[in-house]
Amino acid sequence: MTTTDPHTAPPVPTPPLPAEPGPASAAPSPPGADPAPAPAVPAPSAEPGSDAAGPGRASAELGPASVVPGSSAGPAVSGPGAEPSSGAAVLGPAPAVSGLSAEPGSGAAGLGPASPVRGPSAEPGSGAAGLGRAPAVPGPSVEAGLAPAVAGPVAGADGRRNLVAAVLCGVLGLVLVCGAGVAAWQDHRDAARPPSAEEQYRRAGTLWHETPVDVLFPPRLDTDGAGPGGADRAWTRIAVAPDADCPAALPADWQQALAGSGCTRVLRATYTDVTRSTLVTVGLVFTPAEAGAEAVSGLRDRLPMPSGLGFDAEQRAAWTVSVRSDAPVVVYAVSAFTDGRAVKRPLTAEEAMNPETEGAVARAGLGHAVRAVAGAVEKSLGARVAPPSPEPKR
Incomplete structure (x- = not known):
């Protein structure tokens, strides 16, 4: 049933106008006539993964709009908030669309805070109803200049691994x-x-190829008080023989005497005094350290007169042999006159140094010479066998 307002003029028939394309246009109603119900415009459906209503929440359907008395008649535009300038009046709140926020002044009631992701909205005065903010895009929200948040358990595990x-x-x-x-x-x-005595003994057996020749046979030997009557004597080295095998450097009787202990190497050098009247050959015979000190000590008083370097066997005048107990080495020395004279009866150093001994060898002090040169070389050798211990710091 239609109710006519008594204050309104009778309706005047108006020919129908052609319909304009678009869902929002409608033919105007004559004055005083009841407004025709506006077609319902369905709310935009929620995109998958957006902030729209999920399962179990239906979008509100739009009902017919009513015309406010005294306002200009026109079709009501349904949607999420028509703009004031669009020419359409909306009675009551606009239908709620799930997931969309209401724009200020649109007259539509939102269902909560706006989505964190901004979308395009209708500009005021455009004549079209804006759709508010666009639905949220799936994925984490990233603000400008901020890195995505890292899950707490993952970060904690990484921190523990780094600490370990x-x-x-x-x-x-x-x-x-x-x-x-x-x-x-x-x-x-x-x-x-x-080092222990055993270690020293073994090390001494390698001195012949580890020690410089000037250490074993110094170029000059000063023997204070070693001459006849306690006179000082000085000796200068004039010849050094290369290290040699035992058969090449020792006479046959020496080789036979060393058969039990063995022989490794022989080193030799010859010195002369400041008067150039005496020659002294000093030699170092190295034996295997494995033979032990007892085998070498048995050579005492059994070794015959050694051979010289730079003079013949018949020129040998005095000689001495020493077997060391701290090294597998036999030290010997033999002397001769520089003029090459032959000596009928060579003497040991002890015999030549005896005051009662007569002869040129004793008077020339050749016994003192061999003892002094051999002692000086043994001293140099002993410094290498047992180096002095460092003094404790005070």
Whole structure:
């Protein structure tokens, strides 16, 4: 049933106008006539993954719009908030669209805060109803200049792994430093600790190829008080023979005497005094250290007169032999006159040094000469066999 307002003029028939394309246009109603119900415009459906209503929430359907008395008649535009300038009046709140926020002044009621992702909205005065903010795009929200948030459990696990790795590296470094310190301390202790007699004996057996010739046979020997009557004597080295095999450097009787202990190498050098009247050949015979000190000590008083370097066997005048107990070495020395004279009866150093001994050999002091030169070379050798211990720091 239609109710006519008494204050309104009778309706005037108006020919129908052609319909304009678009869902929002409608033919105007004559004045005073009841407004025709506006077609319902369905609300935009929610995109998958957006902030629109999920399962179980239906979008509100739009009902017919009513015309406010006294306003200009026109079709009501349904949608999420028509703009005031669009020419359409809306009675009551606009239908709620799930997931869309209401624009200020649109007259539509939103269902909550706007989506965090901005979308295009209708500009005021455009004549079209804006759709508010666009639905949210699936995925994490990233603000400008901020990195995506990392899940707490993952970050905590990474932190624990990094802490464990750092602790292990620190412990390993500490172990390596301590190991190096202990090794250095042991080396220092072993170097400072004096070697045993057995170690010294073994090391002395290698001196013939590890020690410079000027150390074993110094170029000059000063023998204070070693001459006849306690006179000082000085000796100068004039010849050095290359290290040689025992058969090439020793006479046959020496080779036979050393058969039990063995022979490794022979070193020889010849000295002369400041008057150039006496020659003294000094030799070092190295025996195998494995034979032991007892085998070498048995050579005492059994070794015959050695051969000289630079003079013949008949020119030998005095000689001496010493078997060391701290090294597998036999030290010998033999003297001769520089003029090459032959000696009928060579003497040992003890015989030549006896005051009661007569003859040119004793008077020339050749016994003192061999004892002094052999003693000086033994002294140089002993310094290499047993180096002096360092003095303790005060």
